[in-house]
Amino acid sequence: MHGLADDFVAELCEWIAIPSIGADPAHHADVARSAEWLATALRRDGWPTVEVWDTGPALPAVYACWPAEDPAAPVVLVYGHHDVQPVDPVEHWQHPPFEAVVRGEELFGRGASDDKGQVAMHLLGLRAHLAATGQTAPSVTLKLLVEGEEESGSPHIATLLAEHRTKLGADLVVFTDTPLFDRSAPTVCTGQRGHITATITMTSGNSDLHSGRFGGGVPNAAIALARLVAAVHDEQGRIAIPGFYDDVREPSALEREHFARLPFDEAAWLAGPADGVTAATGEAGWTTLERTWVRPTAEITGIHGGYTGPGVKTIVPRQASTALTCRLVPDQQLDRVQELIRRFVAEHTPPGVTAEVVFHGSGVPPYAVDIDHPATLAVRDALAAAFDQEVLFSRTGGSGPAALLHAWLDVPVVYFGATLPDDRIHAPNERVVLPVLLRGAEALARLWRLLPDRLRTPAAEPAGITAELGLAGSARPEPGREQEANRA
Ligand SMILES: [Zn+2]
Numbered sequence: 001m002h003g004l005a006d007d008f009v010a011e012l013c014e015w016i017a018i019p020s021i022g023a024d025p026a027h028h029a030d031v032a033r034s035a036e037w038l039a040t041a042l043r044r045d046g047w048p049t050v051e052v053w054d055t056g057p058a059l060p061a062v063y064a065c066w067p068a069e070d071p072a073a074p075v076v077l078v079y080g081h082h083d084v085q086p087v088d089p090v091e092h093w094q095h096p097p098f099e100a101v102v103r104g105e106e107l108f109g110r111g112a113s114d115d116k117g118q119v120a121m122h123l124l125g126l127r128a129h130l131a132a133t134g135q136t137a138p139s140v141t142l143k144l145l146v147e148g149e150e151e152s153g154s155p156h157i158a159t160l161l162a163e164h165r166t167k168l169g170a171d172l173v174v175f176t177d178t179p180l181f182d183r184s185a186p187t188v189c190t191g192q193r194g195h196i197t198a199t200i201t202m203t204s205g206n207s208d209l210h211s212g213r214f215g216g217g218v219p220n221a222a223i224a225l226a227r228l229v230a231a232v233h234d235e236q237g238r239i240a241i242p243g244f245y246d247d248v249r250e251p252s253a254l255e256r257e258h259f260a261r262l263p264f265d266e267a268a269w270l271a272g273p274a275d276g277v278t279a280a281t282g283e284a285g286w287t288t289l290e291r292t293w294v295r296p297t298a299e300i301t302g303i304h305g306g307y308t309g310p311g312v313k314t315i316v317p318r319q320a321s322t323a324l325t326c327r328l329v330p331d332q333q334l335d336r337v338q339e340l341i342r343r344f345v346a347e348h349t350p351p352g353v354t355a356e357v358v359f360h361g362s363g364v365p366p367y368a369v370d371i372d373h374p375a376t377l378a379v380r381d382a383l384a385a386a387f388d389q390e391v392l393f394s395r396t397g398g399s400g401p402a403a404l405l406h407a408w409l410d411v412p413v414v415y416f417g418a419t420l421p422d423d424r425i426h427a428p429n430e431r432v433v434l435p436v437l438l439r440g441a442e443a444l445a446r447l448w449r450l451l452p453d454r455l456r457t458p459a460a461e462p463a464g465i466t467a468e469l470g471l472a473g474s475a476r477p478e479p480g481r482e483q484e485a486n487r488a
Helices: 002-016 026-044 117-132 158-161 221-231 251-262 266-271 288-293 332-345 374-387 400-411 434-456 479-487
Strands: 048-054 061-064 073-083 102-103 104-109 143-148 174-175 188-191 194-203 297-306 319-328 354-361 392-396 411-415 432-433
Touching: 002 026, 002 104, 002 117, 002 434, 026 048, 026 061, 026 143, 048 188, 073 117, 073 400, 117 434, 143 158, 143 297, 158 400, 174 400, 174 434, 188 374, 188 411, 194 221, 194 332, 221 297, 221 319, 251 288, 266 332, 288 392, 319 332, 332 354, 374 411, 374 434, 400 411, 432 434
Parallel strands: 073 143, 073 174, 174 411, 188 392
Antiparallel strands: 048 061, 061 143, 102 104, 104 432, 194 319, 194 354, 297 319
């Protein structure tokens, strides 16, 4: 089994060497090469059906299917992506971003964690599954959709899903693009927030006016906009847009209990990930994790108006604008929230001022899977067995195409990831922690064995998987060492 892990690292390094930066047209040929690399690796592993979808408009995506021996076995579609973020500022990398290096337990390189490492983990997981079971086909029918545009916001995922809907049909989607909560606290993620973004512009006239001759007698667009922005939240940190919370699904008591048990050090979070923010703040009655995972937001992401150059210009500005991003939670609906925002802006537009609200795209819907869904519990149990410890529920505050997969394929989506929040994805020196990723592969090998029973008999007790796959093997750190590494 040790050989499997060695080959895996060598392969991942080879894949990382292909700079599949989807955002940069100069690298689109590399995105195609990256797709071909994956297709070749899948064929080498024996996947009977492997296709590169490269006829546009989407950048090349890879589809593969490996049917289970049992035609009645559940069909599972794994989602991931093979495009990567740009590497700027490249001078901050300690190693060239596309020349992967292993230092101790860590493998550095762009895409090591997000998301090539996690997709490669699926390849390894299936090899381990077949080796451990002695089967020539997986226990579930496995399908793979690895897109090439996730880092660009998956602009054509709906097109891909529409075009290939029949082929992609499944009983369950396994979404692999989220991390564990922490190395010392592996978790099963159960949801992501959605988002909508708007630009709101207030205009009070055709030109800026002299503040002496007109000031005090005409509306000021900057003041009107500031009053609107100030009205978005109340004193309790709640969003004051009427109706905003109507469809918000509250987390269950069990979820809140799990969140509370996670080892979250707020002071360290402020100083580290939050980069020097000195106080946590937000909606009263909710913890920081809850505020960032299961509560909606209305964030002012930019504001400008009037004269912003050097020195002083004595004007009454004619125009001011702000950018607003709302992170949304189940069961908020994109179009309804848009309507609420339009209405709120109209109600806060004073006489003599006009307001325009422009939404950028239709937004990304939120998604959460039931924590007692048999597939969620199967993921939890597979992770618990591989990591040899209790696995709690978590969420993530970011957004992704999980809701779209759910909407198009009309099946539940569960999250399976085995990377860490401090992997520096999208930033210089991205890395993945190999022993954690290997345990993820081990958990996948177990998951494919658990799912046929679990999806057949939802109320069944955890099936007793006793086979020690040993993928993590000697790389499995001592518990004490692991704690130490986490504090570092
Ligand atoms: Zn990703």
